[in-house]
Amino acid sequence: MKKAPPRIREHALLALACLFSAFPIVFMLLTSFKTRAMLYEPARVLFEPTFDNYRAAIVQYGLHKFVVDSLIVSVANVAVCLVLGTVAAYALHKFTFRRKELVVFTILSSRIFPSIALVIPFYIIGIAFQLLDTYTILVLAFMVFNLPFVVIMMRSYFAAIGPEFEEAAMLDGCSRVGALLRVVLPQVKTGIFATGTMCFLAAWNEFTYALFLSASNVNMISTAVVFFKTERGILWGEVSALGVVAILPVIVLCFATQKFLVKGMS
Amino acid sequence: MVGKSKIWFWIAPTALPLMLLSSVPVALLGYISLTSFEIGYDWADHDFVGLANYRRLFSGREVEFWPSIRLSLIVTLVSVVLKTGLGLGVAVLLNKKLRFEYIATTLIIMPMAVNPAIAGLMWKLMLSFDFGIVNAAAQALLGYKIVWLGQSWALTSVVVVLVWMHFPLSALMLLGGLRNIAPEPLEAARLDGCSNRQVFWLIVVPQLWPVLIGSSLFQAILAFQAFGPIYTLTDGGPGSSTTILPLFVYKTAFTIGSVGLAGAAAIVLVAITTALSVAMMVIGRRGHQG
Known part of the structure; x- marks a missing residue:
């Protein structure tokens, strides 16, 4: 049998792509442990790490408050979207009716609407109903992109399971x-889990709605970076610390649920 | 068969709020674009002005509007070509069963985990003139530094950040497409004496075409509505050299405060992205049939 060639060129190219992808994140991680003076030596990798940036981000800027606000908005949004979206997906999967395709298209189309355009009507709704800078308006606005996503995903999960069990249960006297x-x-448990995870990540990372619909009362971690500016410039150490805290749960969640996510996607 | 009333028992409480949620904001946006509403006033005080906002936009009196469309087209076109090219390259490599495939995939999709504002700031730090790592490398390799976020390079920097953020998505979509291609015709072509290059361009790419078009259109939608990373990277500047359409909408609505006028520009943005997504659906459907 012929020995497989080592394919050095392919490995080198792939390594280059990995470097391009991961480098900015690693660089931010390093920066978050650097003192302000060390910022002027960007290429320095070996240094005594300082936790001052994290301390400043928590004590002076209330990093923990951003995290809590992000959690409240994201979890509430995911809960509402999962309940409404799953039932809607089931209804759209089970029943046929006139203009069904139009209904489905209307629901799905809102997912691709640019947030910078839709933030304007939400801003007006916020003014009119005095909802600006509340959890409610953010949970509502995030439904625009997360609810259709739940419907798309759950519809495909429902389509994948056969109707036999359900029909048997209904013959045995179960209501629909x-x-x-x-x-x-119970048959689409993993699907619900995978969908919920992806919705959570989308909400956690949302920027545009959070930036314009909240101000001082509600502050999500995704928009908090905007406050780390002084007249002397951006506080890079603190911003990097905040960035690390914002990205960490996403990466942890992706790793922890990778098995389910892959299962859910295929 | 299920009775008609029973269907509405299921559809009404679920699909109806969904339809409201997706159509009411757009309808409201359409109405706002016909008013003279400005920030700082009560909503009740707005005047209905008909198509005046649109006339003002298209007449060119809003000096940043047409340039913002032009910049949006440039950014979209260039970034989509780069994202798709890079994504295809990475997908081909990942499909070759190389070593460390798992860790490589993990590293490559990492940008998808970063929120847009932080992505913009990360690159702003790396591209900083004085203490950016990119200029440290430029100094070492070229012997001089570049003002990455200045007038002549800012647009390039914006494209680089967008490519960084979104190319992993293309790579994943195209990898899925590559894995769906049956291996037998490729083997047969190789036995018939085709070179690897010929096999790739003559057999793989044509089969991958629907996925290529689909992912490119999706990337075009993403690029056309990009806001967060550019907001933190350049804020549309210097001057208005990176003010693409979403940035124009934001400046007009929230910096200048002319919400009505911004609404009209936002409707233009919605129209363009909707056209792109309809194209995507039509091509996707044709791909399924063909």
Whole structure:
């Protein structure tokens, strides 16, 4: 048998692509442990790490408050979207009716609307109903992109399971709601989990709505970076610390749920 | 068969709020674009002005509007070509069963985890004139530094950041497409004496075409509505050299405060992205049939 060639060129190119992808994140991680003076030596990798940036981000800027606000908005949004979206997906999967395609298209199309355009009507709604700078307006606005996503995903999960169990349950006297709760939903558990995870990440990282619809009362971590500016410039150490805290849960969550995510996607 | 009333029992409480949520904001945006509403006033005080905002935009009196469309087109076109090219290259490499494939995939998709504002700031730090790592490298290799966020290079920097953020998505989509291609015709072509290059361009690429078009259109939608990274990287500057359409909308609405006028520009933005997504759906459907 012929020995496989080592394919050095391919490995080198792939390594280059990895470097391009990961370098900015590694660089930010390094910067978050540097003192302000060390910023002028960007290429320095070996140095005594300082935790001052993290301390300043928490004590002076209330980093923990940003994290809590992000969690409240994201979790509430995911909960609402999962409940509404799953039931809607089930209804759209089970029943046919006139103009169904139009209904589906209308629902899905809102997902690709540019947030910078839709933030304007949400801003007006916020003014009119005095909802600006509240959790409510952010949870509502995030539904624009997360709810259609739940519908798309859950529809495909429902399509993947056969109708037999459900029909058997209904023959045994289960109502359709009962069949949905007891028979159908347990079969798409991983799907719900994967969808919820991706919704959470989208909400956690959302920037445009959070920037213009909140001010001092609600501050998500995604927009908090904007405050780290003084007249002398951007506080790079603190910004990097905040960036690390913002990215960390995403990476941890991706690793922890990778098995489910891959299963859910295929 | 299920009765009609029963269907509406299911559809009404679920699909209806969804439809409201997706159509009411757009309808409201459409109405706002016909008013003279400005920030700082009560919503009740707005005047209905008909198409005046659109006339003002298209007449060129809003000096940044047409340039913002031109910049959006440039950024979209260049970044989509780069994202798709880089994504295709990475997808081909990942499909070769190289060593460390798993760790490489993980590293490559990392940009997808970063929120847009922080992505912009990270690159702003790396591209900084005085203490950026990119200029440290430029100094060492070229012997001089470049003002990356200055007038002549800012647009290039914006494209680089967008490519960095979004190319992993293209790579994943194209990798999925590559894995769906049956291996037998490729083997047969190789046995018939085709070179690897010929196999790739004559057999793989044509089969990958629907995925290539789909991912490119999706990337075009993403590039056309990019806001967060540019907001933190250049804020549309210097001057208005990186004010693409979303940045124009934001400046007009929230810096100048002319919400009505910004609404009209936002409707233009919605129209363009909707056209792109309809194209994507039509091509996607044709791909399924073909």
